[in-house]
Amino acid sequence: MLGRMRSFLCLLLLLGVLPAEAKPKARAPASFHIIILGGGQTPAEAQAALEKYTRGAHPGVTPAEGYPRLLKSDEMAGLKPGFHIAVLGICPEVERARSLRDLASLAMPGVYLREVRASVPDACPKLVLSKPKALKGHVHQGSYPVRAGVKGLSYEVHSRALDTGKTPCVESRLVVRLELGGRAVDEESWSGDCNPPVGEGDLGSSSEWSLEEALSFGDRSFLLVKESASIADNTTHTWRLVGEACGDVDELFTVGSRLEFGPPGDVSVKAEGEGPEAWRKLVVRTTEGTCDENGEGEGCESSSRTFTWDDAACAYR
Helix, strand or coil: HHHHHHHHHHHHHCCCCCCCCCCCCCCCEEEEEEEEEEECHHHHHHHHHHHHHHHHCCCCCCCCCCCCEEEHHCCCCCCCCCCCCCCCCCCCHHHHHHHHHHHHHHHCCCEEEEEECCCCCCCCCEEECCCCCCCCCCCEEEEEEEEEECCCEEEEEEEEEEEECCCCEEEEEECCCCCEEEEEEEEEEEECCCCCCCCCCCCCCCEEEEEEEEEEECCCCEEEEEEEEEECEEEEEEEEEEEECCEEEEEEEEEEEEHHHHHCCEEEEEEECCCCCCCHHHEEEEEECCCCCCCCCCCCCEEEEEEEECCCCCCEE
């Protein structure tokens, strides 16, 4: 009787009437995010990307031991095979990977992320950016975008006008901070001076710095900063273009100067072309007299200069 029961149960299992023991499902590999500096189909292309990043690497990024490094894309599941790449690091948190990508892309445009199915512990770089310190006595003038493709990157502009108590002197200060996600990347400042009259016939001298306006050319933005220097009975205004250059705030070039009580005229900076990379070639023009938009007209004097961006130098030439 017992033998017949066993045979019956075996038959039920074979027919699928009774549930068989469930097999444990294979656990999927963890999802990580790889920060790729660049590369190509040859090892030389990957090496070139690595060297380019190393030359302009921001001090706020501390790579893990053994990184950045070269890698064959075939060695990592989730990457298109057949390529040689330079890798900054591999992070488990996507937000951290994005912040690192954005900071790295300031010195080297084209850095990108890929999601990979692999567990790579201790390969994520450290992001060491401090919170901006409070600027005592300064007023926050505004926040301005920097690059269209880098979310959270901004110019934070602060100014101060300090009354020295020595008529008619006011000492000014202009501060431009480059911030990424509320963290300080770089900072530059300009301070005016004030020298009150010291005797009969001396009118004194002073200089002040101020933000004139924000300018956008293609997918990048800049700040037009003005220095007003007063000596005797006239004031000279000088405009300078300030902007982000490979992660630093720099005074990029002088746009031009004009006397406040001089003949009519204008100072301007415009992009020569159009499109996202219009910022690569900028034209400054200074006119004096009655001039049309092309810098022409009766009695008009006009001069211009073209500045072209140099990737290797991270500067306009």
